[in-house]
Amino acid sequence: MKRFLSILILIGLFSLASLGFAEEAPVSPSEVEQAAAAPAPTVDTGDTSWILISSALVMLMTPGLALFYGGMVRRKNVLGTIMQSFIALGVMTILWVFYGYSLSFGPDIGHVIGNLDWVGLKGVGLEPNPDYAATIPHQAFMIFQMMFAVITPALITGAFAERFKFSTYLVFLVLWATFIYFPLAHWVWGVGGWIRNLGALDFAGGLVVHISSGVSALAAAIFVGKRKGYGKEPMMPHNITMTLIGASLLWFGWFGFNGGSAVASGSLATSAFVVTHIATAAAALSWMFAEWKHRGKPTALGAASGAVAGLVAITPASGFVGPMSSVIIGLVGGVICYSAINLKSKFGYDDSLDVVGVHGVGGTWGAIATGLFASKAINAAGNDGLFFGNPSLLVNQLISVGAAWVYSFIVTLIILKLLDATMGLRVDHESELAGLDHAQHGESGYVL
Amino acid sequence: MKMVTAVIKHFRLDDVRKALTDMGVVGMTATEVKGFGRQKGHMEVYRGVEFEVRFLPKVKIEVAVPDEKLDDVLKAIQTGAKTGDIGDGKIFIYNLQDVIRIRTGERGEEAI
Numbered sequence: 335m336k337r338f339l340s341i342l343i344l345i346g347l348f349s350l351a352s353l354g355f356a357e358e359a360p361v362s363p364s365e366v367e368q369a370a371a372a373p374a375p376t377v378d379t380g381d382t383s384w385i386l387i388s389s390a391l392v393m394l395m396t397p398g399l400a401l402f403y404g405g406m407v408r409r410k411n412v413l414g415t416i417m418q419s420f421i422a423l424g425v426m427t428i429l430w431v432f433y434g435y436s437l438s439f440g441p442d443i444g445h446v447i448g449n450l451d452w453v454g455l456k457g458v459g460l461e462p463n464p465d466y467a468a469t470i471p472h473q474a475f476m477i478f479q480m481m482f483a484v485i486t487p488a489l490i491t492g493a494f495a496e497r498f499k500f501s502t503y504l505v506f507l508v509l510w511a512t513f514i515y516f517p518l519a520h521w522v523w524g525v526g527g528w529i530r531n532l533g534a535l536d537f538a539g540g541l542v543v544h545i546s547s548g549v550s551a552l553a554a555a556i557f558v559g560k561r562k563g564y565g566k567e568p569m570m571p572h573n574i575t576m577t578l579i580g581a582s583l584l585w586f587g588w589f590g591f592n593g594g595s596a597v598a599s600g601s602l603a604t605s606a607f608v609v610t611h612i613a614t615a616a617a618a619l620s621w622m623f624a625e626w627k628h629r630g631k632p633t634a635l636g637a638a639s640g641a642v643a644g645l646v647a648i649t650p651a652s653g654f655v656g657p658m659s660s661v662i663i664g665l666v667g668g669v670i671c672y673s674a675i676n677l678k679s680k681f682g683y684d685d686s687l688d689v690v691g692v693h694g695v696g697g698t699w700g701a702i703a704t705g706l707f708a709s710k711a712i713n714a715a716g717n718d719g720l721f722f723g724n725p726s727l728l729v730n731q732l733i734s735v736g737a738a739w740v741y742s743f744i745v746t747l748i749i750l751k752l753l754d755a756t757m758g759l760r761v762d763h764e765s766e767l768a769g770l771d772h773a774q775h776g777e778s779g780y781v782l
Numbered sequence: 783m784k785m786v787t788a789v790i791k792h793f794r795l796d797d798v799r800k801a802l803t804d805m806g807v808v809g810m811t812a813t814e815v816k817g818f819g820r821q822k823g824h825m826e827v828y829r830g831v832e833f834e835v836r837f838l839p840k841v842k843i844e845v846a847v848p849d850e851k852l853d854d855v856l857k858a859i860q861t862g863a864k865t866g867d868i869g870d871g872k873i874f875i876y877n878l879q880d881v882i883r884i885r886t887g888e889r890g891e892e893a894i
Contacts, residue, residue: 568833568834568835568836569833570826570828570833570835571828625830629827629830631827633827633828635828635829636829639829672830675829675830676830678830679830679831688829
C-alpha cells in the first residue's frame with residue numbers, strides 16, 4: 335500500500351511539473367472528472383523507456399524461438415523451421431497495424447471483440463491511453479502488444495514442424511490471428527473483454543499466448559498428422575547448441591515479456607522481472623533432475639526445455655506472486671511439463687517439438703498457479719489466490735482456462751479443415767523426404 | 783606399394799599421426815566417416831524419445847607406403863589407435879598399383 339501511495343505521489347508530482355504541456359491538449363469535462371480521481375495521462379519518460387526496451391526484448395524472442403526450434407529439427411528442415419517463426423515478424427506486424435490492434439484493444443463490441451475504430455492505427459497516437467497505460471504513449475503500448483501477437487502463432491509451428499507447406503502457413507497465420515489471437519487478447523486484456531470483467535488474472539499472456547498456442551498445437555498435431563517415418567526413422571535434433579542459444583534468447587527476452595507487462599517501470603515491473611527469473615531457474619533444475627532420475631542422464635536439451643517451461647508457467651502469475659511462490663511454480667512446472675512430453679508417445683500424435691507439453695500444459699499450470707499463489711501484497715490491483723484465503727479467484731482462473739482451451743481447439747480445427755480443403759496442409763511426399771529447405775525455399779542451411 | 787586404410791577413434795587421430803610421422807611417413811589423408819562394427823550403436827534420448835544411433839562417427843585414415851615400411855606403419859597405427867576398449871577400429875591393407883605426383887609427374891615410390 336505504501337508503495338502504491340508513493341507511486342501515486344510521484345505521478346502526481348510529475349503531472350504538476352508538466353502541467354504546461356497538458357494545457358495544450360483540449361480537455362473535455364468528463365476527462366477532467368477522471369483526472370480528479372486518477373492522475374492525468376502524461377507521458378513518463380522512465381516508463382516509456384522501459385516499455386520500448388521491453389518491446390525490443392520481446393521482439394528478440396521470435397528469432398530466439400526460431401533457433402530454439404531450428405536446432406531441434408533435422409538439418410534438412412532447419413531453414414524451413416526458422417522461416418516459420420521469422421516470417422511471423424513480417425505477417426503479424428502488418429496485420430496488427432491494419433486491424434489486429436483494433437480488434438484486440440479497440441472499443442469493445444459485446445465483450446468479445448474490439449471494433450474497427452483503430453484500423454490502420456487511426457487515433458493510436460503519441461498521447462497516452464489511460465485505459466491501458468496512463469504514462470506511456472499509446473503507440474508504445476501498441477508496439478509492445480504487437481510483439482506478443484508476433485510470437486504466439488510462431489509457437490504453434492513446433493507442432494507441425496518438418497512437414498507444413500509454407501504458402502498454407504502464411505494463410506494460417508492470418509486466419510489464426512484473426513479468429514483466435516485477436517478475440518482472445520480482447521477477452522482477457524481489452525477494456526470490456528468478458529474474461530477481464532470476470533476477474534480472471536493473466537498478467538503477461540498465459541492464456542492469450544501459451545494456452546492458445548499450446549492447445550492449437552494439439553489440434554494441429556492431430557489434424558496435420560505424423561511426419562513420414564515417425565517412430566521408425568531416427569529424428570534427432572540436429573543442433574542442440576543452436577537450441578540452447580535460442581532458449582537463452584527466450585529467457586533474456588522474457589524479462590521484457592513479463593517485466594514489460596507492468597506497462598510501467600518501477601516496483602511491479604521489478605517484481606515480475608525477479609519472479610520470472612526465479613521460476614525459470616527452478617524449472618530448468620526440476621526438469622533436469624526429473625529426467626536424470628527417470629532416464630539416467632541430465633541432458634542439455636532437458637535443461638533448456640525446463641527453462642522454457644518455467645518461463646511459460648510464471649507468465650500469467652508474474653505480476654501477482656512473490657519470490658517463494660515463484661520457486662514452487664517453477665519447480666512444479668518443470669516436472670509437470672517433463673511428464674507431459676513423456677505422455678505424448680502414449681497418445682500417439684506427433685507434436686514434433688512439444689508445443690502441447692510445454693506451452694499448453696505449462697500455460698495451464700501457470701493459470702491455475704495464479705489462482706493459488708496470487709497475493710494483493712504483491713499487486714494491489716490483482717487479487718488473492720486460494721493460498722491467501724480467496725478460493726473464488728481459482729474458480730475464475732479455471733473458467734478462463736476452460737474457455738481458452740475449448741475456443742482455441744475448435745477454431746483451429748475449423749481453420750485447418752478449411753485450409754486442407756483449399757490449399758492443402760502438407761508438402762508432398764518427395765518434398766518431405768528432401769526437406770523443407772530445398773523443396774520449399776530452394777536453399778540449404780549448411781554448405782559443408 | 784601398399785595402401786593402408788584404418789578406421790579409428792577421433793581422439794586417437796593425433797597419436798596415430800605422431801606415431802606415423804615419427805617413423806618417417808610424410809603424408810596421410812583423414813576423413814570423417816560413420817559406420818558400425820561389433821561395437822554396434824548406442825541409445826540416445828531426446829525429450830523422452832529414444833533413438834538408436836546405428837552409425838557411430840569415426841575417422842578414416844589413408845596412408846600409401848612402400849612395401850618395406852609396411853610392418854612399421856601397421857605397428858605405428860596400432861600403437862597410436864589402441865585404447866584396449868571395444869570400438870578401437872580396424873586396419874585394411876590393399877595392393878597399390880601406382881602413385882603419381884601431380885606437380886612433377888613422378889611415379890611409383892618416388893611419388894609417395
